[in-house]
Amino acid sequence: MFGDISGMMGKLKEAQQKVEETKKRLDTVLVDESSSDNKIKVTLTANRKIKAISIDDSLLNDAEELEDYLIITLNKAIEKASQINENEMAIAAKSGMPNIPGMDMFK
Template identity: 45%
Template structure:
């Protein structure tokens, strides 16, 4: 039983490492602001189009930046949850034998 629990913990750590290499992207205003994140919800890049930056005001940039960040974090959450759910089902299937199922 302990071995299966250790294997489950190791699998969870491997998934977390893998999710650090999965990237999601979001953009607003037809690419004026682009944000990249890992599936573990770490923002890795923010790009603001130079022409947009020159003509936009501070409040507009801040508002759109928040929107893009929230979009990319939602996408990261979706990927993360999907991966974790699949892994949990795999782990529970493996743990079922532990309880005679």
């Protein structure tokens, strides 16, 4: 009725391994984002870890302006990284999942 339980368990373990491999790989995928005038540039991984921030000297005299630039640019970069992360993790999870009737949650 439920098929080969050990086969399904093997597939689940395989899916978990693919997810872990994808997490590691996403640490090497870099996302670059810049403010519209290129005064702020940020780089982060697809796992949303900040790797670099570059700030134009003209922003160093105005803390409020600098904060605004950082918030906007970091949020855009995090959004891009999150989209990449979610797409890649869904693919990894789906690829190793066993075919269980009624459990087609990744469509």
